[in-house]
Amino acid sequence: GENVEQHPSTLSVQEGDSAVIKCTYSDSASNYFPWYKQELGKGPQLIIDIRSNVGEKKDQRIAVTLNKTAKHFSLHITETQPEDSAVYFCAAPLSGTSYGKLTFGQGTILTVHP
């Protein structure tokens, strides 16, 4: 099945700096890569996703890049703000399931210091 490795496990930045979280996946057939943000006491929330037919996608201060050859994808947050502090998860679908049955990375605890 799919294996998703996420790094780093914790990330601390100053407000206004950029933050980058990286994930690698094992199944070359995977074609959908979402990122989720989980705030304390809440469920994960989808913040951005990318499909295998594009290499980059942006949404305001958030961007995701995909390198299918190397089988890794990254989340980039620019101009970080304290409200960006949360746990971030990457995910990829298990083999043969297209978009369903996601395998999640272990999560990155992002702390943005004012």
Place this chain on the structure above:
Amino acid sequence: DAGVIQSPRHEVTEMGQEVTLRCKPISGHDYLFWYRQTMMRGLELLIYFNNNVPIDDSGMPEDRFSAKMPNASFSTLKIQPSEPRDSAVYFCASSYTGGKYGYTFGSGTRLTVV
């Protein structure tokens, strides 16, 4: 839209007791997922349904766990008998077309078995 609704938010029970967690997915979503979250194992998929039919329960840890989806607007996850190692946050998520547009998670049920 009220989102995915889970109940109860918190559950404390004694070892050996039966526990039932409930989920109401978003209207119109045809997939429903049950996840368990712990510090040690992260987010684990337990079971998922498509159009109320269980598709894959390979993540259910053992026979003490069971899940049902009697109709499109309701699902339950039952643990009988409960054990301290079942303590975790249990999330329900729903999606349209298997997650092509991402999952929507509920706020979770924090289960503590003493």
